[in-house]
Amino acid sequence: MSDKELLQAVETILFTTPKPLPPRKIVELSGDRFSSKDIREAIKKLNKEFEKTGRVFRIEAVGDGFQMRTMTEYGRWVQKLETVKTIKLSMATMETLSIIAYKQPVTRAGIEFIRGVDSSHTVRRLIQQKLIRIVG
Numbered sequence: 045m046s047d048k049e050l051l052q053a054v055e056t057i058l059f060t061t062p063k064p065l066p067p068r069k070i071v072e073l074s075g076d077r078f079s080s081k082d083i084r085e086a087i088k089k090l091n092k093e094f095e096k097t098g099r100v101f102r103i104e105a106v107g108d109g110f111q112m113r114t115m116t117e118y119g120r121w122v123q124k125l126e127t128v129k130t131i132k133l134s135m136a137t138m139e140t141l142s143i144i145a146y147k148q149p150v151t152r153a154g155i156e157f158i159r160g161v162d163s164s165h166t167v168r169r170l171i172q173q174k175l176i177r178i179v180g
Contacts, residue, residue: 050078051093054086055112064109131173140166144176 057070067080078086087103087110094102100118103110114122133141140163143155155163170176 050074050082050086051090054083055090058087058103058110058112061111064106064111066109069109131175134166136163137166137169141170141175144170149179 053074054070057073058065067083070083071078071080091102093099101112101114104113106113136159139159140155143158144150147154147158152163152167155167167176171178
């Protein structure tokens with residue numbers, strides 16, 4: 045793989061992944077043909093190229109990995125794409141959610157003991173809205 049191919053591979057991989065990717069994972073994807081140092085150098089070159097050509101994104105270190113991100117000053121355009129869904133919850137659902145948040149981990153029987161009524165419908169609704177999940 046040539047230097048140009050490495051730059052293209054790193055850019056493609058980071059462009060398509062939604063989560064920060066550690067250099068060692070990129071090394072694995074290259075079939076161990078490059079080192080983590082090579083990957084870091086490629087990222088530096090790409091960022092210089094992005095800056096030189098006026099691109100609105102950069103590759104940034106996030107945790108132990110790297111991620112392609114839109115520059116802060118252009119974030120307002122991305123925010124217009126994202127819609128926030130307002131979820132209306134009944135008092136019973138809010139009460140159930142409060143119990144779960146305070147007592148977690150808690151069983152449905154534990155919730156029903158505290159509330160004094162059947163809570164299967166409210167628990168099911170919270171699961172459907174992805175506000176809670178079952179573990180264990």
